[in-house]
Amino acid sequence: MTILGNTGDSDSLNPVDTAHRSAPKRRLRRLVRKQGSGTNLFIYALIIAGAIWAGLGNASVNLIGQYCIVYGIAALGQQLLIGSAGQVALSGAAFMCIGAFTTGMLASVGAAAFPIPILVSAAIGLIVGLVSGLPGLRFRGLYLLLSSLALLFIVVQVAQMYENTYHPGGLNIPLLYFLGLDLSVGRALYVALLVILFIVYAIVAWLDRTGVGLVWHTIRESEIAAAIAGVNVVRWKLYAFAASGAITSVAGSLFAYVVGFADAGAFDLTLSITLLTMVFIGGVSSRSGALLGAAVITVLPTLLASTMPGLLSKVGLASGWYATNRSEVDAGLFSLLFLIVVLFEPSGLEGLMRSGERRIRNLVSSKKNRADLEVGGQS
Amino acid sequence: MSVAAQAVEGSIATGAIYGLVGSGFAVIFRATKVLSFTQSGFMLVGAFTFYDIITVWKLGFLLAILISAAAVAALSALVYFFVFARVASSAAFATSIATIGLAGVFQAIIAIKFGTTPLTLPLVVSSHSYKFLGVFVPTVDIISTVIALIGFALLLMVLRFTPVGRRMEAVADNAPLAVHLGVSAARTSTAAWALAGATAAVAGSIFSLRTFVVDPAGTSNLAMVAFPAIILAGMDSVGGVLLGGLIFAGVQNFVYIVWGEQWVTIASFVMMLALLGVRPSGFFGTPDAVRL
Numbered sequence: 001m002t003i004l005g006n007t008g009d010s011d012s013l014n015p016v017d018t019a020h021r022s023a024p025k026r027r028l029r030r031l032v033r034k035q036g037s038g039t040n041l042f043i044y045a046l047i048i049a050g051a052i053w054a055g056l057g058n059a060s061v062n063l064i065g066q067y068c069i070v071y072g073i074a075a076l077g078q079q080l081l082i083g084s085a086g087q088v089a090l091s092g093a094a095f096m097c098i099g100a101f102t103t104g105m106l107a108s109v110g111a112a113a114f115p116i117p118i119l120v121s122a123a124i125g126l127i128v129g130l131v132s133g134l135p136g137l138r139f140r141g142l143y144l145l146l147s148s149l150a151l152l153f154i155v156v157q158v159a160q161m162y163e164n165t166y167h168p169g170g171l172n173i174p175l176l177y178f179l180g181l182d183l184s185v186g187r188a189l190y191v192a193l194l195v196i197l198f199i200v201y202a203i204v205a206w207l208d209r210t211g212v213g214l215v216w217h218t219i220r221e222s223e224i225a226a227a228i229a230g231v232n233v234v235r236w237k238l239y240a241f242a243a244s245g246a247i248t249s250v251a252g253s254l255f256a257y258v259v260g261f262a263d264a265g266a267f268d269l270t271l272s273i274t275l276l277t278m279v280f281i282g283g284v285s286s287r288s289g290a291l292l293g294a295a296v297i298t299v300l301p302t303l304l305a306s307t308m309p310g311l312l313s314k315v316g317l318a319s320g321w322y323a324t325n326r327s328e329v330d331a332g333l334f335s336l337l338f339l340i341v342v343l344f345e346p347s348g349l350e351g352l353m354r355s356g357e358r359r360i361r362n363l364v365s366s367k368k369n370r371a372d373l374e375v376g377g378q379s
Numbered sequence: 380m381s382v383a384a385q386a387v388e389g390s391i392a393t394g395a396i397y398g399l400v401g402s403g404f405a406v407i408f409r410a411t412k413v414l415s416f417t418q419s420g421f422m423l424v425g426a427f428t429f430y431d432i433i434t435v436w437k438l439g440f441l442l443a444i445l446i447s448a449a450a451v452a453a454l455s456a457l458v459y460f461f462v463f464a465r466v467a468s469s470a471a472f473a474t475s476i477a478t479i480g481l482a483g484v485f486q487a488i489i490a491i492k493f494g495t496t497p498l499t500l501p502l503v504v505s506s507h508s509y510k511f512l513g514v515f516v517p518t519v520d521i522i523s524t525v526i527a528l529i530g531f532a533l534l535l536m537v538l539r540f541t542p543v544g545r546r547m548e549a550v551a552d553n554a555p556l557a558v559h560l561g562v563s564a565a566r567t568s569t570a571a572w573a574l575a576g577a578t579a580a581v582a583g584s585i586f587s588l589r590t591f592v593v594d595p596a597g598t599s600n601l602a603m604v605a606f607p608a609i610i611l612a613g614m615d616s617v618g619g620v621l622l623g624g625l626i627f628a629g630v631q632n633f634v635y636i637v638w639g640e641q642w643v644t645i646a647s648f649v650m651m652l653a654l655l656g657v658r659p660s661g662f663f664g665t666p667d668a669v670r671l
Contacts, residue, residue: 332487
């Protein structure tokens with residue numbers, strides 16, 4: 001897929017320059033010199049600072065932080081499929097629905113001791129991903145998009161039927177307790193979610209570094225090349241789809257915990273598209289980009305709500321206009337953002353930062369080269 | 380017996396609309412290899428333009444459909460030319476994904492302007508039903524089916540007999556060769572988007588006409604609901620999609636009668652998954668999917 005550009009640049013290290021330095025210093029220098037290190041550092045610093053700020057903030061900031069984490073996990077799941085394996089699917093909401101409903105159903109049979117619902121959700125997400133064996137996986141691009149759309153409609157309709165029959169009005173989700181600790185609201189819930197995000201992140205990062213990740217990357221770069229190298233492309237795409245489903249299901253389960261109940265109506269095509277938007281806006285090629293995108297898209301509505309009325313009255317429009325049409329305007333803006341990013345800036349915010357960093361580096365190094373030349377000319 | 384006959388009547392009326400919806404997708408897909416989800420947005424815009432013309436300008440419904448089709452065709456051509464043209468020629472798949480975003484933009488604009496609840500159409504068509512061989516045939520069903528078929532026939536004639544249409548066929552058949560022989564791919568694609576926009580507007584209008592309301596959610600879902608019909612026919616078959624629509628509407632009605640309404644969605648999309656597994660190029664399409 002052409003929209004997934006290769007971003008890893010080789011470092012332009014001069015071996016003569018560093019031969020006489022000590023090892024740790026050299027390693028540090030290499031890290032600093034590597035193109036992209038500044039961007040990575042900046043994004044991670046931003047995410048960590050945001051996480052700390054949200055953790056220390058008041059209850060409403062805390063709540064937004066909780067949603068950021070839940071969507072962050074979902075975005076990690078989508079990034080695994082889009083960024084690592086190079087496949088785009090519209091089934092994100094379906095897997096979140098599976099996670100939420102698994103949690104609700106376990107609660108109604110009394111098996112709700114904390115880590116169980118999340119683990120079972122992940123397992124069921126994995127199984128649905130594998131069993132669905134989407135026919136689209138045998139082909140590239142559009143067919144997977146269409147069959148994942150079909151999966152979304154089927155899963156949500158089944159969930160809706162279950163809900164209508166057994167729990168009209170939605171499934172209740174119990175409060176979150178772990179080993180007698182009350183993690184149901186506020187900062188405690190926030191920290192619990194943060195820990196889970198960290199675990200999921202570590203698992204995905206580890207998976208990506210093993211041979212599994214390598215196979216997925218090969219498929220992303222060229223399916224034909226992967227097939228020549230002896231990779232069973234269809235099977236490994238299915239594994240990527242299932243793994244992505246498992247992680248997204250975990251996010252769905254946590255989403256249900258934060259909201260307090262599960263309703264099939266919440267898991268629609270719009271949610272799938274929102275998840276895709278997060279991944280594309282942050283930058284498809286890295287996990288930090290997915291987290292950044294999730295945070296941006298989750299925070300943006302709140303930010304708009306506080307700044308939009310003032311902005312509109314300056315332009316001369318009635319400031320109440322935004323308040324009355326808030327959800328529609330937000331949806332429209334997100335769609336527009338998605339359109340622009342996919343068409344014109346496929347590597348997202350991260351790509352913008354990287355190109356900025358490259359420009360600064362070029363500026364610095366060209367100045368340095370010129371200085372070197374002048375020194376060389378004098379001697 | 381009469382239940383089955385009534386179902387056949389309903390299937391023909393619904394299937395004709397599905398066929399018209401699908402033909403728009405097929406025209407764009409043939410010309411540009413893009414699956415344009417924006418068609419659902421154009422249906423919405425078409426339906427509400429139709430509503431506006433009827434309620435504000437107080438024109439007849441036929442004229443309203445024509446004006447709406449022309450307006451949406453122009454909008455569609457402009458959208459392609461200014462938004463998608465540059466990227467579509469090199470990255471068809473990325474463009475297909477981006478069209479989802481544009482559909483969302485149109486949905487939001489319509490929701491802001493007209494709200495999200497269905498609006499009742501004034502009574503422009505007689506609500507009289509004819510009884511024919513024990514089957515009730517509402518006047519709207521006759522009118523909407525006839526309009527759908529006329530629209531479909533016009534589309535096929537444009538593709539078959541006009542220079543623009545011939546060029547489109549040439550690009551669909553062998554794009555590099557057509558460009559080499561002097562056909563402008565950009566102009567042909569723009570024309571394809573305009574044609575598809577017109578069919579979307581007509582489909583949205585007659586869908587609203589048939590249900591007597593202009594329903595934002597229902598109209599934008601129409602495109603999604605019609606996907607199985609498109610897959611059944613093959614994404615690049617303009618002619619086959621009418622038959623695909625009729626068969627699919629028949630299946631839906633069968634499921635509705637035998638198992639009930641809630642199974643219609645599930646059965647439709649299970650059928651679509653099965654089709655994608657067995658015959659992804661459909662029954663009338665050209666099998667060019669890259670199989671591994």
